[in-house]
Amino acid sequence: MTKPARNKIKIRKIDNLPARQVTFSKRRRGLLKKAGELSVLCDCEYAVIIFSATGKLFESSSSSTKDVIARYKAHIENVEKLEQPSIELQPDRIKLSKDLAEKSRVLRQMNGEDLEGLNIDELQKLEKQIEGGLSRVLQTKEEKIMSEILALEAKGAQLLQANNQLRQRIGMLSVANGKNAGVIALESDNSTAEEGLSSESGTSGSSCCANGSSPDDDSADDTLSLKLGLIPYRG
Structure with missing residues (x-):
């Protein structure tokens, strides 16, 4: 409850x-x-x-x-x-406050603000300062752009060199693979020829033996020479 x-x-x-x-x-x-x-x-x-x-x-x-x-x-x-704040720090604090206010005013004038209180000489001086700062900014900008362009060109050259090396390696591998394929085909042909030769030799031998003639007979040599495509040589 x-x-x-x-x-x-x-x-x-x-x-x-x-x-x-x-x-x-x-x-x-x-x-x-x-x-x-x-x-x-x-x-x-x-x-x-x-x-x-x-x-x-x-x-x-x-x-x-x-x-x-x-x-x-x-x-x-x-x-x-x-x-x-202590009394000893009061003068420094006041000075820093004035400096901060002055720097803030100059910054606003550099941005084109608070220009009403300036005379012609001050405006001309401000104009020269802005032009000098602008030229330095443009120069620094051009240097940065050129540095980036050179870096990109160097990187492109490295990539091109690496590409050429890869092409050479691929070509070498292709040639090596072709040679290996030729060797394998030649070995295959040789083994086939040897197998045929051995089989034909066995057949001829058996037929000669069946006819009662020797394998060293001239007919057996002629038959073997014709099958191998060779010109018989008799000394």
Whole structure:
């Protein structure tokens, strides 16, 4: 069975004095308890100082209330020193501010702004400065372009050389593959001829033996010479 939801108490001053004192006592103990738990859980220092409506003091701290207050004061003083620049640095700060404002004004004038307060001499001086800066910019730009063009040409030459080397290697591989194919075909032809020769020799020998004649006879030599396509030689 679910518990009924508690109504939230509206935060405002309690008019009933006894109820206000009871609430103060309960809430004060709960606040100090939570502060102590926070110090233990998170390893932090705390100090709580409470004055009641009657002027009674209630305090609690992790170590010593005076030490925590002294640390708080030192921290506040250091923060104030960091936020406020020292008197010795004031002249330098003013000078830097003036220099920054002057540089900003010159930059705006170089961009064609805030020219109303300049006389003819100042405008001519500004024009020369802009022309000098423009010529230096154009010169630097041309140097950069030429450097990039030279780099691209060098890279193109390297790629062309690598391409030629690859073509030479492909040609050499093609020639080598052709030679290997010729050798293989020649070996195949030789093996075929040898097989035919051996088979024909066996057939002739067997027929000669069957007829009762010797393999060294002239007819056998003539037959073998005609099949090999050779002119018989008789010494």
